[in-house]
Amino acid sequence: MLKTLEKVDPAFRADVLNGLSEPIPAIPARWFYDRRGSELFDDITRLPSYYPTRTETALLEAKIDEIARLLPKESAVVEFGSGSSTKTPILLRAAKPKAYVPIDISGDYLRESAARVDAEFPGIPVHPVEADFTQEVELPVAIGGLPRLGFFPGSTIGNFVPQSATDLLRHFRTILCTGARLLIGMDRVKPIDRLIAAYDDPEGVTAEFNLNLLRRINRELGADIPVDAFRHQARWNDMLGRIEMHLVAMRDVSFEIEDRSFDFAKGKSIHTENSHKYGPRGARLLLLAGGWTPLAEWTDPDQDFALILAEAERERFAP
Known part of the structure; x- marks a missing residue:
C-alpha cells in the first residue's frame, strides 16, 4: 500500500x-548521501582501514605551499561534493580566496558545514549551493568576474565509470569556464587486501x-x-x-x-x-579527455594517493 x-x-x-x-x-x-548517509561517511573517513581521507589530508598539508604558488590569486574556490568540508580549511588558509562556494546534494549537512567554515574564516564570503553537481549548477552571482578554482578531493571522480567521469570533467569545465583550475584527488592502484579492507571495515x-x-x-x-x-x-x-x-x-x-x-x-x-583506482598515466589521460591539462602532481611517499592540479583547456576541434 x-x-x-x-x-x-x-x-x-x-x-x-x-x-x-x-x-x-x-x-x-550519489543517493547514499541523505543526512544519515553523510554522517556515516564521515565516520568511515576516520576508520583505521580507510586510508584515502587520512592520506589525502596529510598530502595536502605537506604540499600546500607548493600547491598555493600555482593557484589563481583572489579566486573563488568552488568545491564539488563538499560534504563536511574537512580538507577545505587547509586549502582556504593557503589560497586566501575571495569567496568559497561549497556544492552538495545534502542540504542540511551542507548548511551546517558551510556555517562552520564561515565561522572559521570570517573574511571569506561563503555561498553554499544545494545541488547535484552532475547536473546543471548555477553559481552565485557574487563570484562573477573572479578567477575560479575547482576543488574535487576524496577521489570522488573514481565513483564514475570512465565515460561518465570524462563527461563530468567536461561539465566542471563548463561550470568553471576556460582558464579555471581544478585541484582533484585520485586514488592509486594498490594491493587488493588493502583495497578490500578500506571498503569492508571490521567495524x-x-x-x-x-x-x-x-x-x-x-x-x-x-x-x-x-x-x-x-x-x-x-x-x-x-x-x-x-x-x-x-x-x-x-x-x-x-x-x-x-x-x-x-x-x-x-x-x-x-x-x-x-x-x-588510477595509475599516473591513466589519471592524466582522464583529465585530458575531460578538457583539463595537468599542470602538476603530488603524491604521498607510498604512492597511495595523488593530488593533481589542472587547467581548463580551450575547446579544440582538431587533433
Missing part, C-alpha cells in the same frame, strides 16, 4: 525504480552506510524492503580496475516500491558504488 511520503526528489525515485528494473540492478552512489560502518540506502528507499518511497535480508559486499574488479560495492540478497526476497514489485533470488545483488 502506498504510504503518505515526505517530499521526494523525482530523480531519486526515477533512479531507484529504473535501476532496480535493470538486468543488473544498480542505484547511483561494520561501511556496511551500515551501504544498507542505509535501503532504509532511505523505505522511508522516502514508502517501500517495504526487508533490510536484514541484504548484506554489504565489497569486490575488486581487476578487469575494470575498481572496487565495487554491492547489497547481496541473503535469501529469496520480494518487496514493493510505489506498488511496483521486485523479486531478488538469493545471491542476486544491487550494485551501489564503484571506486576506480
